[in-house]
Amino acid sequence: MSPVLGKDLLDLESLSAEQLRLILDTAEPFKAISERAIKKVPVLRGKTIVNLFYENSTRTRTSFEFAEKRLSADTVNIAVAASSIAKGETLVDTARNLEAMRIDMVVIRHPASGAPRFLAQRIESNVVNAGDGTHEHPTQGLLDLLTLRDKCGRLEGLKVCIVGDVMHSRVARSNIWGLRKLGAEVAVCGPRSLLPAAIESLGVHHVFARVEQAIEWADALNVLRLQLERMQAGYIPSLREYNRVFGVSRARLERAPKDLVILHPGPINRGVEIDSDVADGPHSVILDQVTNGVAVRMAVLYLLAGGRPELATAAQGGDSR
Amino acid sequence: MTVRPILLRGGRVLDPSRGLDVAAGDVYLEGGVVRHAGARIGDPADAEVIDVSGKVVSPGFVDVHCHLREPGREDVETIATGARAAAAGGFTAVCAMPNTDPVTDNQAAVGFVKRQGVEAKAARVYPIGAITLGQKGERLAEFGEMIQAGAVAVSDDGKPVVSSQMMRTALEYARTFGIPVADHCEDPTLAHGGAMNEGVVSTRLGLKGIPSEAEEIMAIRDILLARRTGGHVHLCHMSTRGSVELIRWGKDRGIRVTAEVCPHHLSLTEEAVGDYDTNAKMNPPLRTADDVAALQEAVRDGTIDCVATDHAPHHYDEKEREFADAPNGIVGLETALAVVHTWLVAPGILSLAQLIDKMSCTPARLFGLAGGSLAPGAIGDVTVFDPAERWTVDVAAFRTKGRNSPYQGQVLTGRVHLTLVDGRVVHRLGA
Numbered sequence: 001m002s003p004v005l006g007k008d009l010l011d012l013e014s015l016s017a018e019q020l021r022l023i024l025d026t027a028e029p030f031k032a033i034s035e036r037a038i039k040k041v042p043v044l045r046g047k048t049i050v051n052l053f054y055e056n057s058t059r060t061r062t063s064f065e066f067a068e069k070r071l072s073a074d075t076v077n078i079a080v081a082a083s084s085i086a087k088g089e090t091l092v093d094t095a096r097n098l099e100a101m102r103i104d105m106v107v108i109r110h111p112a113s114g115a116p117r118f119l120a121q122r123i124e125s126n127v128v129n130a131g132d133g134t135h136e137h138p139t140q141g142l143l144d145l146l147t148l149r150d151k152c153g154r155l156e157g158l159k160v161c162i163v164g165d166v167m168h169s170r171v172a173r174s175n176i177w178g179l180r181k182l183g184a185e186v187a188v189c190g191p192r193s194l195l196p197a198a199i200e201s202l203g204v205h206h207v208f209a210r211v212e213q214a215i216e217w218a219d220a221l222n223v224l225r226l227q228l229e230r231m232q233a234g235y236i237p238s239l240r241e242y243n244r245v246f247g248v249s250r251a252r253l254e255r256a257p258k259d260l261v262i263l264h265p266g267p268i269n270r271g272v273e274i275d276s277d278v279a280d281g282p283h284s285v286i287l288d289q290v291t292n293g294v295a296v297r298m299a300v301l302y303l304l305a306g307g308r309p310e311l312a313t314a315a316q317g318g319d320s321r
Numbered sequence: 322m323t324v325r326p327i328l329l330r331g332g333r334v335l336d337p338s339r340g341l342d343v344a345a346g347d348v349y350l351e352g353g354v355v356r357h358a359g360a361r362i363g364d365p366a367d368a369e370v371i372d373v374s375g376k377v378v379s380p381g382f383v384d385v386h387c388h389l390r391e392p393g394r395e396d397v398e399t400i401a402t403g404a405r406a407a408a409a410g411g412f413t414a415v416c417a418m419p420n421t422d423p424v425t426d427n428q429a430a431v432g433f434v435k436r437q438g439v440e441a442k443a444a445r446v447y448p449i450g451a452i453t454l455g456q457k458g459e460r461l462a463e464f465g466e467m468i469q470a471g472a473v474a475v476s477d478d479g480k481p482v483v484s485s486q487m488m489r490t491a492l493e494y495a496r497t498f499g500i501p502v503a504d505h506c507e508d509p510t511l512a513h514g515g516a517m518n519e520g521v522v523s524t525r526l527g528l529k530g531i532p533s534e535a536e537e538i539m540a541i542r543d544i545l546l547a548r549r550t551g552g553h554v555h556l557c558h559m560s561t562r563g564s565v566e567l568i569r570w571g572k573d574r575g576i577r578v579t580a581e582v583c584p585h586h587l588s589l590t591e592e593a594v595g596d597y598d599t600n601a602k603m604n605p606p607l608r609t610a611d612d613v614a615a616l617q618e619a620v621r622d623g624t625i626d627c628v629a630t631d632h633a634p635h636h637y638d639e640k641e642r643e644f645a646d647a648p649n650g651i652v653g654l655e656t657a658l659a660v661v662h663t664w665l666v667a668p669g670i671l672s673l674a675q676l677i678d679k680m681s682c683t684p685a686r687l688f689g690l691a692g693g694s695l696a697p698g699a700i701g702d703v704t705v706f707d708p709a710e711r712w713t714v715d716v717a718a719f720r721t722k723g724r725n726s727p728y729q730g731q732v733l734t735g736r737v738h739l740t741l742v743d744g745r746v747v748h749r750l751g752a
Binding site: 110 | 519521523524528530597638643645646
């Protein structure tokens with residue numbers, strides 16, 4: 001049980017501003033570990049972590065695995081086909097079996113919103129949500145916060161617009177909670193058919209129908225991935241039109257009154273929600289997000305294992321800066 | 322064996338079917354029927370005298386909508402356990418929905434439900450037959466034969482009748498026999514994949530929502546088809562303010578539309594889902610406080626005719642899973658009186674007489690069932706309850722096999738003490 005975070009990290013909605021700042025501050029010293037020749041500290045030596053993935057996710061799973069290994073934890077990856085729900089073992093049985101093997105933490109990715117909380121209520125181990133359905137993706141939210149804080153020097157008063165398929169996005173929800181709690185102004189922009197009906201209830205400051213308005217208003221854009229399935233399900237008529245109306249292009253950015261920081265949770269659909277010259281351009285922080293993802297996840301794992309934030313610098317060794 | 326006569330002595334005798342309200346009176350049952358209900362009488366010879374002073378004696382409650390799961394899912398409920406749960410909740414008659422496995426869509430299946438109900442020797446069980454074979458929405462079931470075997474209404478509940486033409490035909494054909502067509506109002510294209518009400522909570526939890534319009538579009542379609550056909554459409558488990566307004570519109574025009582509302586939709590909102598509590602998952606879903614207020618007012622002013630439980634037991638394993646994958650429905654027979662009393666009578670929205678009217682007299686009349694009255698000669702179906710008694714809901718003590726209740730652990734007021742069917746005690750609190 002972490003004195004700072006409690007047992008689990010399930011969402012950003014239930015964290016306080018103080019807890020969020022603490023995670024981000026703890027992540028700072030962990031960044032250095034990944035820059036060293038020997039990328040390993042013994043902080044989680046002897047701890048066993050299971051990465052339980054009910055959905056494919058190369059990026060998030062790899063990022064967690066690096067974070068775990070660089071902290072010297074023993075890790076096991078389990079990929080469960082989501083289609084086995086009907087015939088296979090229930091989630092709670094799977095978790096109880098894992099726990100019977102005396103594990104310490106479960107990092108879970110699941111297509112059903114609320115699955116990590118369901119699990120956390122039923123097992124003793126720490127549970128980290130690595131993305132649940134269309135609910136939250138808290139470590140993604142944290143790495144976005146860290147990247148924005150690095151790039152802009154502050155979050156207080158920063159204007160961030162989330163662009164795209166907010167309805168189906170767990171990244172959007174975690175971003176909205178995290179940014180608001182740390183004093184940023186948050187807007188969303190996208191076709192109304194891809195915004196939740198009650199989006200205003202999440203406390204966003206603006207809902208923009210035109211991406212041009214978002215670009216004029218914002219300091220930073222977080223551009224969401226548009227899943228091909230959304231077109232097949234009839235939420236939008238075509239990817240082509242989506243790009244023409246909502247795509248973040250250089251031409252649109254050049255008309256902005258200031259340079260915008262561009263984030264994207266990946267993987268990118270080049271030429272759909274974001275044009276290649278923007279993704280690869282000077283204001284894109286997409287790869288910084290990936291780098292920060294490992295540091296933030298190290299911080300979360302460290303804190304959940306009972307690590308004290310003020311000792312994080314000492315924990316990473318401090319001898320090779 | 323002849324049944325010994327029973328005298329229920331000294332209770333408040335309340336029978337809204339006759340405008341009867343006697344503060345401390347007697348009800349005398351003999352030969353399976355009510356012989357007297359009203360002022361105090363002397364002790365009849367050979368009668369068992371039961372002191373019910375301080376309690377209310379009313380016509381037995383009638384539930385026109387429950388799921389007893391037999392045949393097919395006897396592991397979660399049987400007609401016998403369901404009928405006993407009904408009796409424990411003060412119900413002397415329940416109507417069993419036909420979404421069993423196999424579907425109750427023919428005279429043999431209806432006869433089976435009827436027989437199992439008789440065997441249970443608890444609350445009466447009236448079968449409801451399916452509207453279409455297999456509830457597939459394709460071919461009309463044999464209403465005439467099912468009615469002969471004991472069916473009192475038809476419904477494809479659990480599923481809507483998607484085809485408007487099929488619904489039209491069902492209303493016309495049912496009119497021939499004078500039975501209601503009970504519809505589960507849901508536009509399947511709007512509701513598709515939804516797990517809870519579409520709104521603030523679904524947005525926060527990242528769950529796909531079911532908009533109010535999924536219900537309302539089908540409600541108005543049914544009302545318009547009832548106007549076209551002259552058939553009696555009964556709208557199941559209404560959950561939104563919009564539906565209430567549409568029913569009011571239909572009734573104002575003399576259309577034969579009646580409607581029911583469940584205790585949970587009169588008492589809980591979408592907030593009860595909390596952090597993915599599957600015991601707050603049902604279809605239609607819990608809505609907003611505004612919808613609850615509209616439904617409460619609609620029961621009071623008669624726009625909604627009656628209360629029905631939509632009792633839907635599930636195995637605990639089935640509810641013990643990810644929210645989107647958990648089945649819809651909660652048990653309701655054993656908490657219905659207390660929920661309606663706690664949320665509507667205690668705050669003064671309904672009188673006790675209105676509660677009895679909505680839970681007994683009116684549902685019996687709508688579905689053409691015996692009961693719902695203490696008039697001399699009426700069947701001896703009687704409920705005795707203490708409206709003031711506070712008790713804590715404990716699902717482990719339920720007669721139903723189901724344990725899925727959002728009221729677990731809550732303190733409610735209003736408790737059933739005695740239920741009599743055919744002048745015989747079928748439930749006694751503590752027995």
